[in-house]
Amino acid sequence: MYILQKRIEEEGKVLNDDVLRVDMFINHQIDVALLNELGKEYKRRFEGYEITKILTIESSGIAIACITAQYFSVPVVFAKKHESRNMDSSVYQSEVYSFTKEKFYNIRVSKEFILPSDKILIIDDFLANGRAILGLMDIIEQAGASLTGVGVVIEKGFQDGGKKLREAGVKLESLAIIDSMENGNLKFR
């Protein structure tokens, strides 16, 4: 997607061969006008697919999920990463390994918010090794709901998450795929 690729080229910061910072428009400061363009693009790519709910994960998926949900007229549910005293005790839970933080963490969704009748679109900002999205898919399966597809903003094509999902038959729509960031040079697919 051209406008996204352009923004990544102009404002993204390649910290090393693995880490791309897009704090200036997605992950810390949020360009809501850009997110609206991404939301419209997801709508175009999932036209004709049945979607009743968008599922994402806190914190950085929430913004893109909510803006996108406006184009599908469905609610958003976000999986929680952090313990919350006020959360319902009846939850679906999945363990996810974070390569960034080098530890396991649990993601949780209250059982009342995913129903067996739900057709779910997963939305997230990044796809690298795919662990977070596989965790969300695990929760959808526990709930007996259906996965319609996965939309990510930036796929790191040099890690294996995208390959794993496509081989599993998932309809994966990545709005930008980066095949390499070696020596600070971004190569898009």
Next chain:
Amino acid sequence: MYILQKRIEEEGKVLNDDVLRVDMFINHQIDVALLNELGKEYKRRFEGYEITKILTIESSGIAIACITAQYFSVPVVFAKKHESRNMDSSVYQSEVYSFTKEKFYNIRVSKEFILPSDKILIIDDFLANGRAILGLMDIIEQAGASLTGVGVVIEKGFQDGGKKLREAGVKLESLAIIDSMENGNLKFR
């Protein structure tokens, strides 16, 4: 605000005299259509005020901040509560006490995202004792920026955050103010 009050009455869960759960439309599942109505209401209440940026705090403020930002055509910046390996080291930081979690935590905003020229609207889901919002105001002051006002979805009128902010001369707009939740009965102001 009538439609918000009605949703709180119909779907909110009073867990005890202090804790109200609105997980079904704001804090875990998000009703984006409702949030759009809240965003329009903030636009109405801050009509004529100069606003260049919306500042909120992860995670539960992000959704309402982003939907609201569409009506002001400004970017959102969210303060981070959790350590992030990829974050810029040059940050404004403030210590906040959480009564819910009974501990202090730091909130951080990269210096590049709040400029002295910024006129800031703080948006958050809840206002209770006001510690999180005072932390955000501290960060705005450190940056030499201006606070235009504060918009919260639900103010717990029986805690002193709202009183403190109004006494400090802050333009505070709470879309619902709850004066008491004793014995599970919600009383709105």
